[in-house]
Amino acid sequence: MTDPLVIACPECHKSNRIPADKIGQHPSCGACKARLIRGLPFELTVDTIRPHLQADMPLVIDFWAAWCGPCQQFSRVYEMVAAPFAERARFGSVNTEQQPTLAQSFQIRSLPTLAVFYRGQEIARTQGAMPPQHFHRWLDEVLADTPFSAPS
Ligand SMILES: [Zn+2]
Structure with a gap:
C-alpha cells in the first residue's frame, strides 16, 4: 500500500488524498x-454517505434506532472496537429513523445491522448485537479480504 488513499472527512465529508504511510x-x-483518523464512529446521512462509501478505506456502518435496546448496548461495543481499528476501517452510524431512505436503499430489516463497504461495494453484513471480542473477530475476518488485513 504505497498509493495515496482517498478518505472522506468525518466532519465536512470532503474527500482527502492521504499517502498510505501518513495514515498513522x-x-x-x-x-x-x-x-481524519480518529477511531470514533461518526454519523452518516443520505447527503454525506457517498464519499465515505467510495473511499479507499473500508467503511463499517452500524444501522441503529433509538428505540432498539440491543442497538444501545451495541453502540458502546462499536465505539470500543472502532479505536483499535482506526487505521484499518472507517466507522459510520446511520440512524434508521432519521434516515429512512438509507434504511430502505440498504434493505435494513433488523436492528442493529452491521455492514462493511469497500470502494463502493458491500463486502459483508451481519445482524444483531455482539460482544466486543466477537465483533473484533468478525471485522478481522472481513478485512482479511482487503488490503487492510493487518494492523499497519
Ligand atoms: Zn473536513
Whole structure:
C-alpha cells in the first residue's frame, strides 16, 4: 500500500488524498482541518454517505434506532472496537429513523445491522448485537479480504 488513499472527512465529508504511510500520523482534513483518523464512529446521512462509501478505506456502518435496546448496548461495543481499528476501517452510524431512505436503499430489516463497504461495494453484513471480542473477530475476518488485513 504505497498509493495515496482517498478518505472522506468525518466532519465536512470532503474527500482527502492521504499517502498510505501518513495514515498513522494524525492527518487532518485539507478543507476543515478536522482529524481524519480518529477511531470514533461518526454519523452518516443520505447527503454525506457517498464519499465515505467510495473511499479507499473500508467503511463499517452500524444501522441503529433509538428505540432498539440491543442497538444501545451495541453502540458502546462499536465505539470500543472502532479505536483499535482506526487505521484499518472507517466507522459510520446511520440512524434508521432519521434516515429512512438509507434504511430502505440498504434493505435494513433488523436492528442493529452491521455492514462493511469497500470502494463502493458491500463486502459483508451481519445482524444483531455482539460482544466486543466477537465483533473484533468478525471485522478481522472481513478485512482479511482487503488490503487492510493487518494492523499497519
Ligand atoms: Zn473536513
